[in-house]
Amino acid sequence: MAMHQKESHNHFKSAVTVDNVIFGFDGKALKVLLIYRGAEPYKDRWALPGDFVPLDENLNQSAIHVLRSLTGLDNIYMEQVHAFGDVNRHPFGRVFTIAYYALIKVEDYQVQASSWAEEAAWFPINEIPELPFDHMEILEFAKQQLRNKIRTQPIGFELLPKHFTLTQIQELYEAVLEREFDTRNFRKKLLSMNLISETGYRQTDVSHRPAMLYKYDTKRYNRFLERGFSFDI
Amino acid sequence: MAMHQKESHNHFKSAVTVDNVIFGFDGKALKVLLIYRGAEPYKDRWALPGDFVPLDENLNQSAIHVLRSLTGLDNIYMEQVHAFGDVNRHPFGRVFTIAYYALIKVEDYQVQASSWAEEAAWFPINEIPELPFDHMEILEFAKQQLRNKIRTQPIGFELLPKHFTLTQIQELYEAVLEREFDTRNFRKKLLSMNLISETGYRQTDVSHRPAMLYKYDTKRYNRFLERGFSFDI
DNA sequence: AAGCATATTGTAAATGATACAACAATTTCC
């Protein structure tokens, strides 16, 4: 990173954006929130939500900002995925992008007006339209990282309502990991981790035996972390 | 990432650098290659090797370039770690950095003259001097990522000579993961993966029973990968 | 030849993963 002061001005000619892969789960499929671009380049195309990082804003803050301006949501689980910086990835010049993914509870979500999105919509992870820039590659990276992470950290709860059934969480894992789990074994393992507890409430408005509602118990998770605990499903 | 053409010029005022955490293993400790900075800012300080990303060079290529210009080495295992972009991380302006780590065989290494490094030296991972910028944080990220990766992918071999003993590889894992392994169990597990094979040669110049030399068998690894294999130590 | 240093190897016990199906609770339909 060394440089001579004289040379250094040549370097300050890049732009940096953040792009967010916003995941949601509707009880059936894993979905991604895309925006319909209202400005060039690639106007009128579905794309990942993102924006330039202002010179006076920290990178992470910028990612949070994009998420909030689109969804109105705060305090969301986000994680950086990868930086992409091929020379010609953006038609307007040298634009690096840092990709993040976010996990949101779709029930909490409502689209906000935004300067760069005319519209936003959820797309099932297996029915994504053609995306501009290198957004398809970014999405692949994010999906893979989500899969790795969800197997070793209890982040799946971020995609579920506060109160959820054991069937719901199993279906979430099956959707994300694209494999099936044996119900008895899945529940045995999940419950043995002592990370979720019964709420005492049950499902209502279902035309069959109502399932017990559970909640994720953050305190217990923190206690486990201190003891060097590792989550693995 | 949308923008109006008129606004866009405001955004092209950032610089982007790559910083490399170059790991080596000398048979005893995990080490990191630092350079002694020959230019401002932070002249005459030990720091991670890095450089600005030229406008006409891909990001990944730039990381490879930094590594080669410092070590003369090519075809090295490298992986992106994380992007860092706090507003004030660099005194000369808004400079984002993308961190990479590399694994090299110290036997192959020889320092090259470089425009930005007066000197380079290996530092044991537990005896790192105070580093400028956010390099300490970058190093922590890289170390953590190396640990995660080395447990699930057979990348440890990148740090060893082509021919190595089972004791050497065990000591490498112990150094990186900062824990001890039971020799019998470690060997049993490693050999059961069928990723290394005997060379037929033995150690020489040791004043005790010479150990069998093994080599990493890439072909076998690739066959395993195709079948959906997972390495785990 | 004895001593030193590291290399090499097996077994038993405990733990964790997998395979597998019957009964329970509620609603709906007749």
Place this chain on the structure above:
DNA sequence: GGAAATTGTTGTATCATTTACAATATGCTT
């Protein structure tokens, strides 16, 4: 009101993996 339909809930036996643990082998040095 009872039968059918639908999903929820739970246990056990087998198999595979991980762990704990120490004696013998080989080459070198003196």
